[in-house]
Structures are given as C-alpha cells and as structure tokens.
Amino acid sequence: MRAAVRVKRPPPRPPPAVLQPVAKAKSEMMHPTLAPLLKTLKVRLAIGPPLAPTAKAFKSYAETCASLLRLCRAAVIGTASPASTSSFSTNLPLALSLHAHAVRSGVAADRSVASHLLTTYAAFARSAERDRAFLDCVAANAASSFTYDFMVSEHVKAGDIPAARKLFDGMPERSVVSYTTMVDALMKRGCVADAVELYQQCPLGSVAFFTAMISGFARNELHRSALGVFHDMLGSGVRPNDITFVCVIKACAGAGDFSAAMSIVGLAIKSNFFDKNIEVQNYLITLYRRMGDTAAAFKVFDEMEVKDVVSWTALLDVYADAGDLDGARRVLHAMPERNEVSWATLIARCEQKGDAAEAVSLYSEMLADGCRTNISCFSSVLSASASLQDLRGGARIHARTLKMGCSTNVFVSSSLIDMYCKSNKCRDAQIVFDTIPQKNIVCWNSLISGYSYNGKMVEAEDLFNKMPARNSASWNTIISGYVQNRQFVDALKSFNAMLASGQIPGKITFSSVLLACANLCSVEMGKMVHAKTIKLGIEDSVFVGTALSDMYAKSGDLESSKKVFNQMPERNDVTWTAMIQGLAENGFAEESILLFEDMMATEIPPNEHTFLAVLFACSHGGLVEQAIHYFETMQAWGLSPKAKHYTCMVDVLARAGQLTEAEDLLMKTPSRSEANSWAALLSACSTFRNEEIGERAAKKLRELEKDNTAGYVLLSNMYASCGRWKDAAEMRLLMKGITLKKEGGCSWVQLASLAWSLAVSQYMQVHICETGAQKAFDGPCWDCSNVASIDCQCEAKG
DNA sequence: ATAGGGTTAG
Numbered sequence: 001m002r003a004a005v006r007v008k009r010p011p012p013r014p015p016p017a018v019l020q021p022v023a024k025a026k027s028e029m030m031h032p033t034l035a036p037l038l039k040t041l042k043v044r045l046a047i048g049p050p051l052a053p054t055a056k057a058f059k060s061y062a063e064t065c066a067s068l069l070r071l072c073r074a075a076v077i078g079t080a081s082p083a084s085t086s087s088f089s090t091n092l093p094l095a096l097s098l099h100a101h102a103v104r105s106g107v108a109a110d111r112s113v114a115s116h117l118l119t120t121y122a123a124f125a126r127s128a129e130r131d132r133a134f135l136d137c138v139a140a141n142a143a144s145s146f147t148y149d150f151m152v153s154e155h156v157k158a159g160d161i162p163a164a165r166k167l168f169d170g171m172p173e174r175s176v177v178s179y180t181t182m183v184d185a186l187m188k189r190g191c192v193a194d195a196v197e198l199y200q201q202c203p204l205g206s207v208a209f210f211t212a213m214i215s216g217f218a219r220n221e222l223h224r225s226a227l228g229v230f231h232d233m234l235g236s237g238v239r240p241n242d243i244t245f246v247c248v249i250k251a252c253a254g255a256g257d258f259s260a261a262m263s264i265v266g267l268a269i270k271s272n273f274f275d276k277n278i279e280v281q282n283y284l285i286t287l288y289r290r291m292g293d294t295a296a297a298f299k300v301f302d303e304m305e306v307k308d309v310v311s312w313t314a315l316l317d318v319y320a321d322a323g324d325l326d327g328a329r330r331v332l333h334a335m336p337e338r339n340e341v342s343w344a345t346l347i348a349r350c351e352q353k354g355d356a357a358e359a360v361s362l363y364s365e366m367l368a369d370g371c372r373t374n375i376s377c378f379s380s381v382l383s384a385s386a387s388l389q390d391l392r393g394g395a396r397i398h399a400r401t402l403k404m405g406c407s408t409n410v411f412v413s414s415s416l417i418d419m420y421c422k423s424n425k426c427r428d429a430q431i432v433f434d435t436i437p438q439k440n441i442v443c444w445n446s447l448i449s450g451y452s453y454n455g456k457m458v459e460a461e462d463l464f465n466k467m468p469a470r471n472s473a474s475w476n477t478i479i480s481g482y483v484q485n486r487q488f489v490d491a492l493k494s495f496n497a498m499l500a501s502g503q504i505p506g507k508i509t510f511s512s513v514l515l516a517c518a519n520l521c522s523v524e525m526g527k528m529v530h531a532k533t534i535k536l537g538i539e540d541s542v543f544v545g546t547a548l549s550d551m552y553a554k555s556g557d558l559e560s561s562k563k564v565f566n567q568m569p570e571r572n573d574v575t576w577t578a579m580i581q582g583l584a585e586n587g588f589a590e591e592s593i594l595l596f597e598d599m600m601a602t603e604i605p606p607n608e609h610t611f612l613a614v615l616f617a618c619s620h621g622g623l624v625e626q627a628i629h630y631f632e633t634m635q636a637w638g639l640s641p642k643a644k645h646y647t648c649m650v651d652v653l654a655r656a657g658q659l660t661e662a663e664d665l666l667m668k669t670p671s672r673s674e675a676n677s678w679a680a681l682l683s684a685c686s687t688f689r690n691e692e693i694g695e696r697a698a699k700k701l702r703e704l705e706k707d708n709t710a711g712y713v714l715l716s717n718m719y720a721s722c723g724r725w726k727d728a729a730e731m732r733l734l735m736k737g738i739t740l741k742k743e744g745g746c747s748w749v750q751l752a753s754l755a756w757s758l759a760v761s762q763y764m765q766v767h768i769c770e771t772g773a774q775k776a777f778d779g780p781c782w783d784c785s786n787v788a789s790i791d792c793q794c795e796a797k798g
Numbered sequence: 799a800t801a802g803g804g805t806t807a808g
Contacts, residue, residue, distance in 0.1 A: 116799075146800060210802085243804090244802080278804090279803075310805045317805070380808095
C-alpha cells in the first residue's frame with residue numbers, strides 16, 4: 001500500500017438551528033460567553049439610551065448592540081458540539097429582546113445594527129422576522145448595499161429566483177456581489193441567456209463575478225463561451241485565483257482541449273495557486289484519471305501532504321477506472337476512513353466495467369459495514385441488477401428505496417424503470433413511472449427505451465408522442481429502438497422528424513441511422529446521411545466513420561467503404577473489425593485476412609469480435625490452416641475463445657470434411673450447451689454423409705434444445721442424404737407430432753452467417769453508441785445571444 | 799457579515 005498519511009478529519013457539522021418555544025428563564029441556559037456581555041448591556045439599558053445623544057454615545061450604544069447580535073449568531077452557526085445545541089438555540093430570545101431594545105432606543109436605525117438583525121434572523125432560520133426586519137430597515141432608510149445583497153442571496157438560497165430577481169431589479173444600486181449571486185443562480189438553473197444579459201449589463205467586475213460566469217458557462221456545456229469570459233477577465237485586469245483556474249481547466253477539459261487544460265494546470269501549479277489546497281489537488285487526481293494519465297494521478301496523490309477521504313476515493317477511482325477493480329478494492333479496504341461515496345464509486349465502476357456481480361456483492365458488503373446508502377449508489381446497483389436480470393435483488397433494493405423515501409427520486413426511479421424493463425417487467429416499470437411526481441426527460445427516456453428493449457414499439461412510440469419535451473437522447477432512444485426491432489423504415493422516418501423538429505442529430509443518432517440504411521441496403525439514403533455528417537462536421541468522429549464504413553460495406557459498396565476507412569483520421573478496434581467483417585462478408589476472404597494482418601501491425605489490439613470476423617473470413621475462404629492458426633493466436637492476446645468462436649471453428653472444420661476433428665473440438669468447448677455448434681456439425685454430416693457422427697450430434701442437439709426445429713430438419717436431411725428415407729420420414733413425423741414447423745427456407749450456412757454478422761453488428765452498435773453521454777451543445781449563442789447553438793455562425797464571431 | 803470551486807451519479 002501507499003505511504004502512511006495523516007488524515008484530515010472534517011470539522012464537525014454545525015448543529016441545526018432547532019428552535020424551541022422558550023419557556024424557561026433566559027439566563028439559565030445562556031451561553032457562558034454571553035453572560036458578561038449581557039451584564040454590560042443590562043448596565044447600559046439601566047442607564048438607558050442617551051436622551052440627547054451625542055453622535056459618539058449613540059454609535060457606541062449601537063456597537064454594543066451589534067456585537068451582542070453577532071455573538072448570538074456565532075453561537076448558532078459556530079463550531080459548537082451537537083450536545084450543547086439546545087442551550088445555543090435559546091439565544092433567539094436574547095436576539096428578540098435586543099431587537100426590542102434597538103427599536104425602543106432608536107439604534108435600529110443604525111446601518112450596522114439593522115444588518116446584524118437581518119443576518120441574525122437568517123441564522124436562526126426565521127424568514128418571517130428576517131423579512132420584516134428588512135422592510136423596517138428600508139423604511140428607516142438604514143438599508144445599505146449589503147442589506148440588499150444579503151436578501152438577494154437569501155432568496156436564492158431558498159430557491160426563490162423570481163423573488164431574488166425582483167429585489168435585484170428594484171435595488172437602488174446593484175453591487176457586483178448581487179450581480180454575482182444572480183448570475184450564478186441563473187446559470188445553475190440553465191437560464192444562460194438571462195445570465196448573459198446581466199453579464200453584459202454589469203459595469204463592474206470581480207474575481208468571483210468572472211469566475212461565476214466561467215463556471216456557469218462550463219456547467220451549461222458552453223465551454224468556449226467560458227473561455228471567452230476568461231479572456232475578458234484577463235483583458236480587464238482582474239487577476240484570476242485558484243477557483244478561477246479550476247473552472248477554466250474544467251472548461252478546457254469539457255471542450256475536449258486537454259492540452260490547453262494541461263498547460264493551465266502547469267501554469268497554476270507553477271504560480272503556486274494550487275499549493276496546499278487539498279480540494280484542488282483532489283480535483284487534479286480526478287482530472288489526470290479522466291485523461292488516462294494514471295502515473296500523473298498517482299504522483300499528485302503521493303505528493304499530497306494531507307489526504308482526506310476524497311483523496312483516497314479519487315485514488316480508488318484511478319485504479320477502478322483503469323480497469324484494476326482488485327486494486328480499487330484493496331484501496332477501499334486500506335483507506336483510513338471511507339464514506340458512502342467511496343463505496344458508491346467502486347460499485348458504479350464495477351457496474352460500468354461489466355462486473356455486475358461484483359457490484360451487487362459490494363453493495364451487500366457495504367450494508368454489512370453499516371454504511372448508509374446513497375442515491376447514486378442505488379442507481380449503480382440497480383443497473384447491475386438490471387444487467388444480471390436479477391429481479392429479486394432489484395425488487396429488494398426497490399423496497400429499500402421505498403423505506404428510505406427516495407423511490408420517486410428521478411435518478412432512482414429511472415434506474416428502477418430500467419431494471420424492471422431489463423427483467424421483462426414492463427408493467428412494474430410503468431407503475432414506477434406513474435408514481436414519479438415530477439418526471440424529468442430521463443424518466444420518459446428510460447421507459448421508452450425499456451419498451452423498445454421488450455419489442456413493444458407501439459407503447460414506446462405512444463410515450464414518445466406524449467412526452468412534454470424531447471432532448472437528443474429521446475430521439476436517439478426512439479430511433480435506435482426502431483433499429484433494434486428491425487423497423488428500419490420507421491427509424492429513418494423518425495430521423496426525418498428529428499431534423500424537422502430542429503433537434504440537431506449527434507454521433508449516436510448517426511450510428512443508428514446508418515445501421516438502418518445498411519440494413520435497408522439503401523446506399524442512396526446512406527449517402528444523404530453521409531453528406532449530413534459532413535455538413536455537421538462530425539464525419540471525422542471514429543464512431544460516425546465506423547458506422548459509415550460499415551454501412552457502405554453492408555450495402556455492398558466496398559469501394560466507398562474502403563475509402564471512408566482509409567480517410568479516417570483515427571481508428572479503433574471496432575473500426576478495424578467492421579472493415580475486416582465487411583470484406584469477409586462480401587467474399588474477399590484474402591483481403592480481409594490481409595487487413596487483419598495490417599491491424600496486427602498497429603497499436604490497436606484486436607478483440608474477440610475481431611477474431612470472430614477473421615475466422616469468418618477463413619471459413620468463407622475454406623482456409624482451415626489459417627483458421628486454426630488464428631484460433632490459437634487468440635490466447636496470446638489474452639482472449640479466451642467464446643462459444644461463437646468454437647461454433648465458427650467447428651463450421652470451418654466440418655465444412656472441410658474434417659468431421660472427427662470438428663467433433664473433438666466441440667467436446668472441448670467450455671460451454672457445451674452451444675446448440676449452434678452441434679447443428680453446424682450435423683449439417684456437415686449430411687453433406688459428407690457421416691451417419692455415425694451425425695446421429696451423435698443430433699442426440700446432443702435434442703438434449704440441449706428440445707424445441708430446436710433446425711435439429712430435426714438437419715437430421716432428416718442427413719438421413720435423406722444417406723438414403724435412409726424411412727428415418728428421414730420418421731424425423732418429419734416426429735416433428736409434426738410435437739407441432740414444430742420448419743422455419744422458412746434458410747439454410748444453416750445462411751443462418752450461421754446471419755448470426756455472425758448480427759453478433760458483430762450488435763457489438764458495434766453497442767460500442768458506437770457507448771460514446772459516453774452525448775452532451776447537448778444547444779443554448780444561446782455567446783456572441784449574438786439569440787441563436788440556439790454554440791457553433792452559431794453569426795457575424796459577431798467574425 | 800453577503801458572491802465563485804473541488805470525489806461518485808440516470
């Protein structure tokens with residue numbers, strides 16, 4: 001494990017400002033430090049307010065009053081231990097009496113006293129008294145810029161943006177603090193246009209103000225605008241600080257400009273902006289992790305003087321994100337202190353990396369550890385249950401969310417909907433959906449996706465039409481739903497509707513749409529879609545390029561397919577696999593194998609689907625030796641052949657007449673329940689008239705799948721080919737007896753090739769779609785404020 | 799005394 005460290009414990013939480021009705025004598029429960037001051041006050045009160053006060057005497061009296069109020073407040077929001085909460089909360093009556101004295105003596109009209117009354121009531125969570133104090137303050141002409149700033153911030157904290165805005169607009173003069181508060185509140189609610197208006201209108205500037213704008217733009221995915229504000233800020237001579245740098249780095253990273261992000265990190269570190277700032281260093285660990293620079297992330301962690309739970313959790317995630325789930329688990333157990341986020345992080349990563357079983361088991365471990373659950377933890381473990389189709393476990397978690405009162409949280413309920421749909425329980429998903437009081441778009445999208453997963457496109461379509469608002473994910477969901485359910489024409493229709501609605505299609509949209517074109521063998525449509533990707537400037541994306549090349553190959557236009565492939569600036573394993581598969585499917589076995597060899601010369605490692613594609617090429621070319629060679633090479637790449645690879649090998653061997661070898665290999669198959677392989681063998685037995693192996697294969701096939709029609713058909717064919725007409729007829733009769741029907745004229749070879757291309761294209765679809773969440777770039781244009789796109793081509797941009 | 803940031807997440 002890593003070097004021992006000191007652990008910074010978080011400061012104890014301030015006690016909640018619980019207010020109880022006051023019955024007992026005030027002095028009894030008074031905070032000790034208040035007692036002498038109260039005495040002073042009492043003396044003063046006994047003397048009474050100056051009758052003909054000199055300015056000096058009045059000010060002094062007001063100051064006493066103000067400092068007492070400050071003490072009341074400090075006792076509430078200060079670092080008191082929870083045990084003494086009740087005695088502190090009794091400072092409210094003192095504050096009330098101070099207020100009374102202030103009014104009677106006239107010092108309430110003092111600006112300082114008036115402000116302290118406001119902040120004191122706010123600290124005691126007495127909004128009615130606070131509001132009255134504010135009105136009195138305004139009436140007594142004692143309101144300062146601070147008074148207004150404070151009230152604006154109070155309304156924002158309460159979530160009442162309209163009230164904040166009304167007050168802000170009515171202020172005698174707006175300070176930069178109020179501007180900052182308003183702009184930040186608007187940005188956090190996505191009202192970018194309003195925030196921009198205030199930004200342009202604000203004559204002043206401060207670090208916090210500019211930083212709020214930068215972070216606001218970054219939050220709304222308008223990264224270039226964020227950088228524009230940074231530029232303005234430097235131009236106006238305001239010096240950035242550590243917070244500004246964090247926001248700017250976020251904007252660069254969000255815009256995908258990692259080299260800019262890194263140079264700013266370097267600059268900030270060199271200028272000592274990030275020194276000893278534990279939170280910023282924690283963020284740096286995360287940033288390096290996201291960039292895949294594991295070594296740099298470890299370096300930051302190792303060099304930190306003080307580490308807290310967040311640092312350790314960030315370290316855990318460096319391991320987990322890099323795929324080292326074991327390492328991450330070790331960190332989890334070795335860290336000096338862990339919280340629910342630490343557990344949730346590891347659970348989420350296990351789920352993402354495909355180890356759903358581990359996610360579920362960590363969840364139980366977490367409960368056993370007495371750790372409280374978390375909304376994000378619920379959604380991860382529910383996703384894990386969904387992929388395991390663990391309805392029982394999922395329902396148990398559902399019960400727990402009900403108990404904890406968070407079952408209708410949009411995050412939790414979206415995951416519940418997904419879990420029920422993946423377990424084929426659409427009705428339960430619908431019930432969960434119906435009970436969400438405030439559904440957001442994701443809830444709708446989840447249910448639509450769930451219905452299409454279950455092949456219920458009518459319901460999916462109905463929901464899609466009914467939903468109050470759609471985002472790009474909604475369109476992607478319905479389009480890919482149609483594609484998955486092989487309603488390719490509907491997919492293209494939806495794509496047109498999407499364009500007509502003004503929603504800009506993204507990379508995910510194109511991967512589905514191109515798959516639809518490929519399946520319709522509609523090169524014309526595919527070319528139009530291709531043109532659209534060029535117009536949108538996303539044809540260079542690996543995912544779009546792969547889908548394009550795949551579409552052309554599937555449509556039989558290999559020239560275009562190769563052209564796209566060759567022009568791609570970046571290729572990944574999916575890209576190569578698609579091209580290898582495309583060549584093989586179109587009968588260019590040798591070329592396909594040559595391309596596979598080209599791929600071996602690159603840095604990109606092949607995956608199991610790549611091997612499936614090249615084995616398919618061998619099988620088409622009848623290249624038994626080559627197939628055996630590649631099959632054996634798989635292990636060297638750390639890939640263990642799956643049932644599909646065995647099926648393919650059995651097919652290669654069987655079709656070359658090597659029936660004994662094929663049977664031997666089949667017996668070695670790890671998952672022997674692979675009916676398809678036996679069917680392939682049986683099919684070859686009929687071609688080569690080998691009754692002995694054929695009957696064994698048929699027996700196996702019948703054991704594995706009693707209802708497998710193909711088995712009976714193939715066996716009957718085999719008997720027929722050997723001249724055993726009686727047996728053949730018997731088979732047909734047997735089939736009729738158990739009311740099986742021969743599936744329409746589709747030979748095994750056709751079936752096999754269909755199965756392979758389906759497997760590969762499903763794999764590619766998943767991988768093309770897993771580009772990560774496609775972020776909406778829509779929003780008001782930074783330069784002209786009106787146009788709804790960051791890439792607005794307005795003249796202002798020049 | 800009031801303003802801006804930083805670990806997980808559909």
